[in-house]
Amino acid sequence: MKSLIIKKLLALLLLTNAAFAADPLPSWNETPAKKTIIVFVERVTKKGSPDFVPVAERIATFDNDGCLWAEQPLYFQLFFAIDRVKALAPQHPEWKEKEPFASLLKGDVKGALAGGEHSIIEIVMGTHAGMTSEEFEKIVKNWIATAKHPKTGRLYTEMVYQPMLELLVYLRTNGFKTFIVSGGGVEFLRPWTEKVYGIPPEQVIGSSIKTKYEMRDGKPVLVRLPEANFINDKAGKPVGINRHIGRRPIAAFGNSDGDLQMLQWTAAGGGARFCLYVHHTDAGREWAYDRKSSIGRLDKGLDEAKAKGWTVVDMKKDWKIIYPFEKG
């Protein structure tokens, strides 16, 4: 009796939804990319379809930098780190003489990053460790609410891709659980991903530094240590996905060679699979870069996408608008 009534009400609810359904991806042009997405979602969600996937297994993973928001001229988390170096400089007089901090404080970002990965690690450890997780969360929340992008003058969270926001909602409406799988710091992402992408903290996977549980004045805290814990990039992405989600995604979305292993891992599962690369082709509305870019390089991935028939989004052709603020 009870379950019958509930079933009838649920059926009504679904009908009500369907009756009002409009284009779920209004910022996507009517090009093949859009169609491949919709065809895939229908294949895996339609009852009786040979490719039907139960709701619990509808896992979709998204890279963040260059896939959900922009990443030029530098990863946005690096802008955050640079701002933190400036804010923390008075407490670190030694930085005036010490690279990469000295160059940064003189405004020479290029010089500071000349040391490559080593410089980046120095900057991250110098700015992302030494406080509690709660303190770090407040710092991120404050920065993300106020800092402006050097080119657009917009908040960084305004520089998310409207077509991808629609895609996230479309997938969730169809029973998918959406995850972020980013090379960025997990505690840099979590304070704002729920509000901006509708993705809760527990569905964000990222790089991390070690933390230590300790008592301070009888109150437990987690202290962030200047030591890498896990780099969630390249071959680290499938490792992070397995460690965190424990099942293989059926759909994965990226934009660079750093996402290639995530897409390979996703594609190698049984049943229907969907892999998509966002290709940055729009120098006018966003940026155009791929095989030779030091940020978000897409080289091997582009070849593999073509060879395997993955969907490659041409931002210039496939997207009506890039950012939500273009909606006018």
Place this chain on the structure above:
Amino acid sequence: MKSLIIKKLLALLLLTNAAFAADPLPSWNETPAKKTIIVFVERVTKKGSPDFVPVAERIATFDNDGCLWAEQPLYFQLFFAIDRVKALAPQHPEWKEKEPFASLLKGDVKGALAGGEHSIIEIVMGTHAGMTSEEFEKIVKNWIATAKHPKTGRLYTEMVYQPMLELLVYLRTNGFKTFIVSGGGVEFLRPWTEKVYGIPPEQVIGSSIKTKYEMRDGKPVLVRLPEANFINDKAGKPVGINRHIGRRPIAAFGNSDGDLQMLQWTAAGGGARFCLYVHHTDAGREWAYDRKSSIGRLDKGLDEAKAKGWTVVDMKKDWKIIYPFEKG
């Protein structure tokens, strides 16, 4: 228009549910423990309550060994490891001479474990690494479906606590997201927790060994390496919770000193909080042990629970039945 119709239908659905509501915890005696649970859940879920917690923040974490299923005379994962030593022995002739394997193969479990933590690590690495994650999943699934407990002769998954199963459902019915936070291996738990506890893989946090992504015959695999990655026990539990969930639980459930930091971390958050210890007091129906047990020791935790007013479940007094098979 659309949202109004949906709201009305949802309201009807909720009313229908309420009309049919029965005792959500039928295996709990009408003792204070049961009441503290229900009072807490009502406090945080009732609209307009000063302690109301939005659904997204209703995070509840559960230890597994000794909290959701039994753990005597040995952690069940150790029985698994011992069975694996026997199964793998033909491929490891050197084990006949090498401790702790030699003792295990002679049936001397006590002797094998005499080396303490070091012996356990040897046994785990010798049996849990060297295969792909997919292969390991199959091994666990096969074992959990067939292996029997030495005392009860039951499948290990029959030795879960019926009152805790009801508690999991009760919390989820009230909008909680339930997580396992176990010292056990995450890839040992995930193959069966969804079926047994209704907890999906992505809500299981546990200890882990390192894995490596590699290509084998053009197919990507994750290979399990004989190297510890993370020990999710004691002070590791809040670290694991923060790393995986990224928000603090509002309710936490454990049974040993290994859960103490998880309960402290949970209790230290703002607003209404609930911490519960399962105290093993029933030598007849289960086992009775606490301050001096080498498995599941509850000593400091028992003192802190009393000092802080946490709920302590007396299994003998508070639970009508222990295992689902007692329902008859």
